[in-house]
Amino acid sequence: MRIDLHALIKAYDVRGTVPEPFSPDVARAIGTAFAREVVLPAVGDSTGSRPGIVVGHDMRDSGPELVEAFTAGVVALGVDVTRIGLCSTDGLYHASGALDLPGAMFTASHNPAEYNGIKLCRAGARPVGEDSGLTQVRATAQAILDGAAQPPSSAGTGEVHDKETLAEYATFLRDLVDLSAIRPLKVVVDAGNGMGGHTVPAVLGTAAGLPELPLQIVPMYFDLDGTFPNHEANPLEPENLLDLQAAVIAHGADIGLAFDGDADRCFVVDEKGVAVSPSAITTLVGLREVEKEKAAGREATVIHNLITSRAVPDLLSAAGATTVRTRVGHSFIKAHMARHDAVFGGEHSAHYYFRDFFFADTGMLAAMHVLAALGEQSNPLSALGEMYEPYVASGEINSRVADVPAARARVYEAYVTQEGAGQVEVDELDGLTVSHWDGHPQWWFNLRASNTEPLLRLNVEAADHDMMEKVRDDVLLLVRGPAASSEGEETS
Incomplete structure (x- = not known):
């Protein structure tokens, strides 16, 4: 069965279920395409050392096999691969920056266990997205899988090296923020069985051989486990913060930190167990x-x-x-x-x-x-x-609708054409943003479509809670209609 990579390679990264559609064969094709479309053109006709990339992966069981296949596709084009093994996504970015190499991080971030993916970057951790090379990578990988473009037939001339970078990553961060002289703090950290369990002991503890900090770390779910046995590694969902909030209060801690699966995002809980936006x-x-x-x-x-x-x-x-x-x-x-x-x-x-x-x-x-x-x-x-945090926000609310343009048009008609003419500011930088901030009462909202699903995402903010709820409810009534269903908050 033909695999359509448009369903797998999205606007910002690669993301899909394993082993189908994200199989080792697909990973190898993407590796070849990445080397051909991003790595080699950046080298051009310059002479000197052989081109290379750095590759890491999170704690998901499928990571090593996919990395091996991807690596095979890369070295087949004469590109060296430096494997740094288990790492957080920002650990991969650090390696890309410090080594001045393009990078590939195998992770599905907060997605469930059956998913995996790849976050790609150019040398110096510069992004590879839909407008900066990912479209070309997808097209070339698709052609390889379809047999329209032949992958390299040689055994490969690139070399594979292994390198440990965790201590260098920890030292780099310690040099940016000096925590040695702060007052003692008790810190509860929920790693969600993700890569925070790997990086926190190195950066905030002494696992990387660095001096001890005035921090008492209370660890939660530090065991690396890509099945996420305790809760989803997605702290943007309020239910995934409940364990941390309770632990902060129970331990009398000064602060709580929650990391997502690949530990590139951090959420904060105050000493009362309240999430800080x-x-x-x-x-x-x-x-x-x-x-x-x-x-x-x-x-x-x-x-x-x-x-x-x-x-x-x-x-x-x-x-x-x-x-x-x-x-x-x-x-x-x-x-x-x-x-x-x-x-x-x-x-x-x-x-x-x-x-x-x-x-x-x-x-x-x-x-x-x-x-x-x-x-x-x-x-x-x-x-x-x-x-x-002087204002009141709704958080991101997703609505599944049968006709996204029609729902958006209803909101535009109600807030801009009919009632809002001359009274609100409107822009369409990303979706529809309507603002009544310069008048009274103060409020604004943004309504934007999902790139991959028939969803409209709503964010509302106002100067007080009652006005936020009114704007939120009025817009949702226009968006959803009688047959629509809502979905909870979702990460971007």
Whole structure:
């Protein structure tokens, strides 16, 4: 049966169930296509050492076999492969940046056990997305699988090397944020049986041979297990934070941290067991990075996507930063990070990007900044969070609809054409954003379509809870109709 790679290779990465449609044969074809379309063109006609890539994988059982097949496809084109084994996605980005090599991370992030995938990047952890090479990779891999393009027939001339990079990754992060002089903190960490169980002991503990920090780590679900026996490794879903919230209160901890499956995202819980929004974390970390830039006599730019709270640009602009608003999606954020030489970027989904980390996203570095901000003063985290969370947000609400354009048109008609003419601001940077922020009452919403499913995603924010609920409910009534069904919050 023919495999259509459009269902497997999406806008930002490769993601699918194993062994079908994501089989070793598919992984090998993608490896060959990646080498042919991304790696070799970057080398061009230059002479010198042989081109190479770095490859890592998370704790999923299917990872090693897929890595082996992918590697075979790469070396068949004369490209060397440095395998770093078990790692987090930001660990792979660090290796790509430190070694100046393109990279491939085998992970399905927060998806269930039967899934796996690949996150691809160019040298220096630069993104490979739909508009930056992934479309060409998909087309070439599809041609190989269909027999329209012949894969290399040689035994392969590239070489495979193994390298341990965890200690280097931990040292790199420790050098970016000094936690040695903060007050003692008790920190509950829920790794969700994902790669946080591998990286936290190295970065925040002493597993990598680094000096001890004034942190008492209370570990939860640190055993690496790609079947996720305790809960899904997706902290954006509120039910997956319940164990952490209870543990923070039970242990009298100062803070709780939750990582997703590949540990590139980090979610924060305060000492009361209350989740701190990623928008508040974006502001908190962004202000720290802005102050660092100002102290060095440099102007600071911070990137945020259009779903983050209005407090993010308001507070960062007040601190002297230039803020740049982007579409949702890591490839857009990373492109703007590099284009504007931005010091930091944040998304509503708890992806945090740092210029000091090759313009890539790392949940661990964001967590370290939060620990530093908390430990450098005496107030509890809940007090800090209140400073950066002045408004009320709905969270992302997904609605499955039979006709996405028609549902969107109903909302546009009601809020823009009929009632909103001259009273609201409208933009279509990513979906439909309608804002009544300059008037009273203050509110805005964004409604955007999923790239892969018949879903509309709604985010609402207002100055008070009653207005948020009113706008949320009114828009959902227009979107759903009598036969529609809703789905809970979902990661991007």
